[in-house]
Amino acid sequence: MTDSTTQLPVAVIEKQIGEFLLAKTKMTWEPEVDLFASGVVSSLFAMELVVFVESTFGVAVEGADLAIDNFRTVRVMSALVTRLRGGGDGA
Amino acid sequence: MSEAQPVVKCLIWDLDNTLWKGTLVEDGSVEVDDAVRKVVVELDARGVLQSVSSRNDHDEAWARLEELGLAEYFVLPHIGWGPKSESVRSIAERLNFSLKTIAFIDDLPTERAEVEYHHPDVRTYPAEQADALLGLPEFSPAVVTVDARRRRQMYQAGFERDQQREEYQGADEDFLRSLDLVMRIGRARDEEITRVEELTLRTSQMNATGVHYSDADLRALLTDEDHDVLVVSMSDRFGPHGAVGVMLIERTPSAWHIKLLATSCRVVSFGAGAVLLRWLTDAAARAGAHLVADFRRTERNRMMEVAYRFAGFTTAECACLAAFSPPEGTECLHLEAVRQDAPTTMRVVAPDPQHAGQEADWK
Numbered sequence: 370m371t372d373s374t375t376q377l378p379v380a381v382i383e384k385q386i387g388e389f390l391l392a393k394t395k396m397t398w399e400p401e402v403d404l405f406a407s408g409v410v411s412s413l414f415a416m417e418l419v420v421f422v423e424s425t426f427g428v429a430v431e432g433a434d435l436a437i438d439n440f441r442t443v444r445v446m447s448a449l450v451t452r453l454r455g456g457g458d459g460a
Numbered sequence: 461m462s463e464a465q466p467v468v469k470c471l472i473w474d475l476d477n478t479l480w481k482g483t484l485v486e487d488g489s490v491e492v493d494d495a496v497r498k499v500v501v502e503l504d505a506r507g508v509l510q511s512v513s514s515r516n517d518h519d520e521a522w523a524r525l526e527e528l529g530l531a532e533y534f535v536l537p538h539i540g541w542g543p544k545s546e547s548v549r550s551i552a553e554r555l556n557f558s559l560k561t562i563a564f565i566d567d568l569p570t571e572r573a574e575v576e577y578h579h580p581d582v583r584t585y586p587a588e589q590a591d592a593l594l595g596l597p598e599f600s601p602a603v604v605t606v607d608a609r610r611r612r613q614m615y616q617a618g619f620e621r622d623q624q625r626e627e628y629q630g631a632d633e634d635f636l637r638s639l640d641l642v643m644r645i646g647r648a649r650d651e652e653i654t655r656v657e658e659l660t661l662r663t664s665q666m667n668a669t670g671v672h673y674s675d676a677d678l679r680a681l682l683t684d685e686d687h688d689v690l691v692v693s694m695s696d697r698f699g700p701h702g703a704v705g706v707m708l709i710e711r712t713p714s715a716w717h718i719k720l721l722a723t724s725c726r727v728v729s730f731g732a733g734a735v736l737l738r739w740l741t742d743a744a745a746r747a748g749a750h751l752v753a754d755f756r757r758t759e760r761n762r763m764m765e766v767a768y769r770f771a772g773f774t775t776a777e778c779a780c781l782a783a784f785s786p787p788e789g790t791e792c793l794h795l796e797a798v799r800q801d802a803p804t805t806m807r808v809v810a811p812d813p814q815h816a817g818q819e820a821d822w823k
Contacts, residue, residue: 396631414632415734415770416763435769 377454382426382447389421390443400444405437415440422446428453468508468583468598469557469662472548473500473534474566475514475521478587484516484524492528495591500533502594506601507608509555509615512537513547513564535615544571545578555615556725558760563598565590603654603675607702617698618726633805639696641730641806645739646819648689648706653678655703656691660722667722668764669756669790673708686711692736694727694806701727705736715780716744718753721764728763735803737771739810739822744797750780751797756790768793 383400390398393414398404418440419430428450430439439449476483479500480490503510511534514521518539525531536554538547544566552562559581566572567587576584583598593599601608621639628635648656657675660667681687692705704727708720718740723733744751753768773793786792802808802822812820 394631395629414731415766419766433774435766436774437770437772440770 377426377451379447379451382450383443385425386422386443386446389425393417398443400447401442403441405441418446422450426450426454465583465598466558466561467601467661468563469561470509470511470535470551470555471503471563471565471593471599472511472513472551474544474564474568474571474587475512475516475525475539477567478565478590479512479530480524480528484521490524492530493591497530499590499593500530503599504533504612505609506599506604507611508599508601509612510534511551512539513544513551513566514539515541533612535612535619543574543578545575548575548579548582556728565593601658603658605655605658605703607655608658610702614699614702614726621696621698636730636805639698639730641694641696643732643735643806643808644693645690645736645808645810647811648678648682648691650679650682652691652703653682653689656689656706659703659706659724660720662724667720667758667761668718668768669720669754671720671756671787673720678708681708692723692732694730694732704732707736707740709740711749712780712783713749715750715752715783716740716747717784718751721753731803731805733764733767734771735806735808737767738800738803739808741771741795741797742800742822743810745799749797750778751795752781752784753793753795754786754790755793756787771795 387398390396390404415437419435422428422440423430430449430453434449434453438445440446473479476490479496480492482490484490500510512521512525514537516539518537521539522531522537525534525537536551538551544564548559548562548564552559559579562579562581563583563585564572564575565585565587566575569586572584572586575582585593607614625632625635628638653675656678657673660672678689681689688707688709688711690707690709691703692707694701694704701724703724705723706720707718710717710719721733721736723736741751751773753773755765755768757765773795775791776794778794778796781792781794784792808822809819810822812818
């Protein structure tokens with residue numbers, strides 16, 4: 370992480386993800402709560418999550434990163450974003 | 461696989477001097493030619509959806525369509541004063557159709573040019589071509605199935621369902637539970653094959669390979685011991701959704717190979733694809749088999765990739781993959797299947813492999 374301008378504080382990332390989830394599910398999600406524990410997540414919701422993360426934070430989620438465990442909670446999503454952004458913007 | 465122009469899935473009509481003769485505001489009363497009326501009725505019977513994009517007062521124009529007995533044929537009418545390219549975009553988006561499957565008919569060259577400028581993929585037709593549309597290949601689906609004939613009603617029920625979903629004050633999953641969704645998975649019978657073939661032709665977003673299996677290919681596999689052709693249909697308290705999915709599976713002792721998995725865009729928001737994958741994962745786990753899925757990226761099927769990946773499929777190596785040689789440009793995704801719980805959002809009725817394939821609730 371050499372370029373500090375690409376850094377986004379975790380709190381900001383988690384807040385944006387939280388707002389998206391609130392709009393989509395009409396529920397507030399604590400950072401560690403499993404989004405998918407209650408049942409089957411629709412492919413559409415999964416797709417919306419992936420597209421939201423990619424477009425909001427300017428990252429591409431591909432290959433092995435495209436796994437449910439990277440989207441399970443607000444916290445792990447924000448960790449994924451931080452890691453992908455750490456590789457350098459647009460890289 | 462055919463590269464021909466896709467069949468038109470929705471035709472959007474202008475009203476003044478296109479659907480009817482004259483201009484409603486100026487002429488007061490306008491009439492529809494019998495030839496044009498025949499086109500509307502016949503396209504509907506062929507399963508081509510129809511909509512309206514017209515510059516008029518909405519209430520007046522819609523009242524006239526009702527008097528003419530034609531209103532019921534049109535879904536998502538856009539009657540107002542905005543640009544037509546915007547109506548076309550909005551209709552395609554609501555229907556979840558690619559613009560490549562949308563057609564637009566209007567007497568004014570400027571309106572057609574405006575739509576073409578913003579959406580080069582949309583096919584446009586001048587009004588004088590209206591009575592010739594039935595003879596064009598893009599308006600002539602190769603087969604017309606039961607589902608095609610009632611497609612408009614299924615979409616109309618869908619819009620009503622969507623509206624209730626939007627107004628629902630609570631978690632979306634609770635709304636889904638309130639629908640009494642039932643998914644039926646069964647071995648395709650001979651007469652269902654045309655519906656399956658149609659589904660693979662119409663489905664682009666949730667098609668794992670973009671490969672088209674012909675009627676003859678699928679029929680040949682019905683009697684093949686190593687292959688299962690499974691048809692998925694759904695219903696809820698608003699009515700039937702018809703055939704909404706198809707799976708083609710080749711079974712070997714160590715792995716089940718998903719050669720084709722396609723679900724209709726109408727049921728994507730119910731999580732139909734994810735439920736199907738979970739059911740199959742559970743069935744494979746009971747049989748002690750791994751799952752292998754062909755995946756070929758197309759412009760529109762990323763949702764399918766996300767569905768596979770979220771179901772746990774990876775590109776990891778496994779000895780079971782040696783038995784398969786995917787076609788050029790196709791990835792092999794792999795999953796070591798483990799038992800899965802049935803979903804809480806819908807009832808799933810499927811052949812029970814432990815009981816000679818008799819239908820049973822997945823529990």
